[in-house]
Amino acid sequence: MHTRSTTNASMADQTKREQEERMLKSRMEEIGFKLLVLSGKGGVGKSTVAANLAVALAMRGKSIGLLDVDVHGPSIPKLMGLEGRPIGSDGESMVPIHVSENLKVMSIGFLLRSNADAVIWRGPLKYNVIRQFLKDVEWGHLDYLVIDSPPGTGDEPLSVAQLVGSPAGAVVVTTPQDLAISDVRRCVSFCNTLSLPVVGVVENMSGLVCPKCGEEIALFKTGGGKALAREMNVPFLGAIPIEPEIVHSGDAGTPFIERHANTRSGAAFAEVVSRIVGGDEASALESGAADPQKETSE
Ligand code: ADP
Numbered sequence: 516m517h518t519r520s521t522t523n524a525s526m527a528d529q530t531k532r533e534q535e536e537r538m539l540k541s542r543m544e545e546i547g548f549k550l551l552v553l554s555g556k557g558g559v560g561k562s563t564v565a566a567n568l569a570v571a572l573a574m575r576g577k578s579i580g581l582l583d584v585d586v587h588g589p590s591i592p593k594l595m596g597l598e599g600r601p602i603g604s605d606g607e608s609m610v611p612i613h614v615s616e617n618l619k620v621m622s623i624g625f626l627l628r629s630n631a632d633a634v635i636w637r638g639p640l641k642y643n644v645i646r647q648f649l650k651d652v653e654w655g656h657l658d659y660l661v662i663d664s665p666p667g668t669g670d671e672p673l674s675v676a677q678l679v680g681s682p683a684g685a686v687v688v689t690t691p692q693d694l695a696i697s698d699v700r701r702c703v704s705f706c707n708t709l710s711l712p713v714v715g716v717v718e719n720m721s722g723l724v725c726p727k728c729g730e731e732i733a734l735f736k737t738g739g740g741k742a743l744a745r746e747m748n749v750p751f752l753g754a755i756p757i758e759p760e761i762v763h764s765g766d767a768g769t770p771f772i773e774r775h776a777n778t779r780s781g782a783a784f785a786e787v788v789s790r791i792v793g794g795d796e797a798s799a800l801e802s803g804a805a806d807p808q809k810e811t812s813e
Contacts, residue, residue, distance in 0.1 A: 539650040539678065546580070547658045549683035549716065550791070551676060553697025553706070557666045560719035560755075561688045562590040563765060564787075565663035568686070570770040571788040572797045573618035577658040580611060584645055584675055585665045586636070589624030596768025600625070608653035621652045642674045649678050667698075668705040675743070676709050684714040686752065686791065691721050691739035699740075703747045715742050715750035717787055723757040724779055753787040756780050 543549070550743045552565040562585065569581035583591035595614060602625045603610035613620035623644070636644065654660065664681065665671035676683070685706045687777045689699040699716065706713050718740025723732045744751035758780035764771040 516545065516666040521599075525561070531672060535646075535650055539646070540680065542650060542652070542654065543680050545656050546660045546683075549660045549662060549679045551662045551664050551670060551672075551679070551683060551685045551711070552688060553664050553685050554666045554700055555668070555686045555700075555702040555729065557588065559688050559690045559695055560761075561585075561666060561773070562588075562594060562663050563729075563761060564686070564688045564717055564719060564755075565661055566591060567770050567772040567784055568788060569618060569620075569659075569661040571772045571784065572659055572661070572792065573615060574772070575788070575792070578617045578656065579619070580654045580657045580660040581618065581663070582649075582652070582660055583622035583624060583663040584648060585663050586623055586641055586644065586671060588629075589622045589663075591620065591622045591663055592624045593768060594765050595620055595770065597622070598687050598768070602626075605649075605653065608652055609651050615716065619654060619657075622647055638670050641671055645671065645674045646678055649675075668701050671743070672705070673709070676706075684712040686714050687716045687749075688719055689716060689743070690742050691733075691754075692720055696706065696739045696743050699743060700747065703743075703749055713747075713749040714791055715752035716744040716747075717752045718754040720757045721754035726759075752788070752790045753783055755783045755787065770793060 524527075550568070552561055554561040554569065561581070565583075566581065569579050573579040581591060581595070583589045585591075588604060592600070597612055597614075597620060598654070600612055602612065602621070610619040614620050622705065626648070660679075664675045685702075687699055687702050689695045703713055703716075718738075721738075721740070724730075727730060738756065741751045756779060758771070758775075758778065760775050760778065761771045761780060764775070772781060772784055776785065
């Protein structure tokens with residue numbers, strides 16, 4: 516008797532699991548392309564790049580979802596000015612926040628009581644939370660889902676990369692100095708192991724433009740991201756200078772690119788976006804930018 520009920524329970528589990536797999540697959544199939552924003556370590560501007568990339572793509576008329584699955588430091592609510600916003604549900608699914616007509620946002624941070632919540636979760640639980648989260652958000656049709664992934668090359672970014680399926684590609688964010696660069700080397704190898712195409716490397720915090728004299732100061736050195744991209748045979752997407760306005764905008768919850776597109780950093784950012792989707796609006800991804808063998812920039 517005990518054995519039969521145990522068998523029934525495990526069959527029910529199995530059926531539920533299969534239903535969930537189907538649900539996840541059908542959600543992901545509605546999305547044209549998943550752009551995973553990764554970094555070898557925290558603090559290099561991964562979330563800033565993810566948020567501004569999503570906003571910039573939406574400003575170009577694309578239908579965009581911005582998803583934050585950085586369980587240990589979900590910063591998208593803060594960067595997008597959405598902290599404390601309740602999320603809607605239609606019973607079965609979670610409804611992302613519509614920031615504008617073609618930009619929807621969802622963060623795992625909306626579900627945590629505090630950042631300390633995730634820290635105590637064990638690996639399998641984190642995997643299940645990420646999986647359920649990907650399955651339960653009702654995005655509808657999107658051109659791109661920009662995903663702010665957990666930093667590093669551990670189980671969490673691995674779960675994300677495996678769960679979203681294809682077509683997908685990684686935008687790897689780094690700062691120019693050696694330590695960050697060796698982390699990104701690991702990150703590119705991680706993508707190669709997973710057969711996740713690397714869309715390209717962004718060098719963030721690349722030099723500081725003196726607001727008084729306009730001279731550029733290489734605070735964390737410059738050029739490391741480009742050298743690394745060449746060495747690893749992946750595209751280089753561009754360098755974004757250190758920009759005090761990026762910090763202010765992040766703290767104020769207004770994406771930098773919305774108001775400062777005409778600054779040097781704004782222009783640098785626009786260049787990165789063009790290299791990802793193609794300046795002529797034809798997707799550079801389709802024309803091979805996601806091919807790890809191709810270099811798009813000199
Ligand atoms: P990560 O997601 O890699 O941990 P964040 O995107 O949260 O990093 O950025 C960390 C801090 O650095 C934030 O305060 C952000 O405003 C700041 N920042 C990011 N990029 C730049 C930049 N180019 N210039 C100046 N500050 C930046």
